[in-house]
Amino acid sequence: MSKKIAILGSTGSIGKQTLSVIDQLGPQYSVEVLTAGSNYRLLSEQVRKYSPSLAVLSDHRAAEELKYLLRGEGCAVSSGREGQVEAALFPGIDLVVMAQVGFSGFEPFVAALKQGRTVALANKEALVIGGEILKRQGLLDLNRILPLDSEHSAVWQCRGSAATGEIEKIILTASGGPFFGFNSEQLNRVTAAEALKHPNWQMGPKITIDSATMMNKGLEVIEARWLFDLSLEHIEVVVHPQSIIHSMVEFVDGSILAQLSEPDMRLPIQYALTYPVRQKNSLKRFIPFGRELHFHEPDRCNFPCLDLAIAAARQGGTLPACLNAANEVAVSAFIDGRISFKAIAETVEKTMQSHSVTAQPDLEDILHADYTSRIKAEEIAADMTGVE
């Protein structure tokens, strides 16, 4: 019997890699649902290759184009937010892969969890912004949310069947990005082109910049907190420039388990797809001979985004939504050459300072915080434009 997969966000980086993993895994995995935002051309090609029962685009006009391209293909087409939720709830699905970008993934994620579905999660915002709501609603069932991030997958693999009380802490590794070891003066001069060159991973531009500022690791700390039901004191970050150890778990007896591999997102994706078993593949193996693994303390002064994220998580409420929104605005402004690298953290920090936090927020509160924080961050970034 085949394992039936829905992929929400199939035209993005993680979505495409998920499909390539399924290509390798063979016919016991079948793609039943594919969704994307507006890329109807690529989605129509994917539908022709994988013959799902349902295809969804968030953009209504793009969905009309898709319908036209797929006429006679026997694949239903839906659109909009309702379509994404329909995809997450499509009957007979064994695993829903959440690979969308941004907070639009939250609604189908909640819908899937409420129906008791197993979800493989790559969408960071769903937990960073929505984790507190999910926790309050009792929806954070660790057995049903399978992490796709390499770090969280590593923790999941290392944790095994240990109870939360047996975990002393988790140690998330960070490559440190292209500017690890830079001092304040050097960071003053870095360009977007330099920031977009990640030493170890091939990723989209937003996450690559987040990796350079260490905001990415801060967001992962927040995700880890919800995924593994740990308080922030039990989550540590270590810089490991080789990106071979993807994270570690330290148990209460002092024993540490670490997960290693050459950096390749297809490994954590495959693990989530084949879980609870492992399946052979031809990914490049880590050969230890002649290799060195180094570990450093993060530079929290020159890379303040890490602590901004942790501060947002500590206060909670709408503050993580504010952090995330401000960071998205600031990163865009940096990529566009409007603000400097160091102004990313300053923009986020100032936006957070001006944000009036709502405790125990509902979804409306969070959407409002997201909206107002974007406007505020744009103002702050505009003030900084051209300022060194």
Place this chain on the structure above:
Amino acid sequence: MSKKIAILGSTGSIGKQTLSVIDQLGPQYSVEVLTAGSNYRLLSEQVRKYSPSLAVLSDHRAAEELKYLLRGEGCAVSSGREGQVEAALFPGIDLVVMAQVGFSGFEPFVAALKQGRTVALANKEALVIGGEILKRQGLLDLNRILPLDSEHSAVWQCRGSAATGEIEKIILTASGGPFFGFNSEQLNRVTAAEALKHPNWQMGPKITIDSATMMNKGLEVIEARWLFDLSLEHIEVVVHPQSIIHSMVEFVDGSILAQLSEPDMRLPIQYALTYPVRQKNSLKRFIPFGRELHFHEPDRCNFPCLDLAIAAARQGGTLPACLNAANEVAVSAFIDGRISFKAIAETVEKTMQSHSVTAQPDLEDILHADYTSRIKAEEIAADMTGVE
């Protein structure tokens, strides 16, 4: 309800450390049986402290002394091989710790396994020499033999609940010992005093020399083969001078799990005692910041004992018994200053070459191989004495 422990070999290094772990674990662990070879003074002190129901010494005269020292203590005293078997089968025991030195541990080990007992195994020879017999008798139940060696404990912890078919290979780490990186000429000049200084571990003299020759890692390959039901092609050795990663498991999907800690035997001992849960302790933690982990290919030319052990394992039969016996003789001769460091491997190799292997041996065959190999190795070592 307390967990009742029998410790066979309680006056040796592992036995004493097991007792110190039990001291820390608290009253839910009770020591019911203690055994040793001939050290009646230390055993009588241990009996006074832990109040077991039975104490055993292999040496009959020493057992008489023990009885005298323990008169009125309410502890039964037995002696000889029968006494050690009685200890392994003592009623109501939850875990039998096998910490004896040498092949004398085999008989009580087999007795315990036949009775379906759970055994924590530190005694190398039981598997190195007796593994093939145990396998043939269907006694190698991986759920009942808990490894105490740091390397095998690491594999056990990394393996988790994975099936054997999900394991691509296990990677045993070796410190390389005090002479790692030495060339042939440098090895010509090393002394026993230098070989006895292990860079990372405090151990007895025999195992410290085995570590310097890499015979220890060879014996561990043989143990691992039986413990984890793997063919020799699926067991790899990597030199890791820092002794922080105690071993690794590579799964068929290319994911590797590694177990890390500061080197301290009390950690794997505690894990076996508290299994399947973990319990808090105050052992020194591995702090990754500023640390480096290096990995090298073993130097199989200058440290031929590793491949001698693997060759013995590959041929099987009585050859591992011959290897083990010849190595014990050669190491003694080296410690006594009778032969050179390089002559250890030569003695083992020549003894193996002269050995006529019995396939599918029974216990008698193995004891005979052990006996004749010791005599042969003594002859060979004597011929080498004084020869550079």
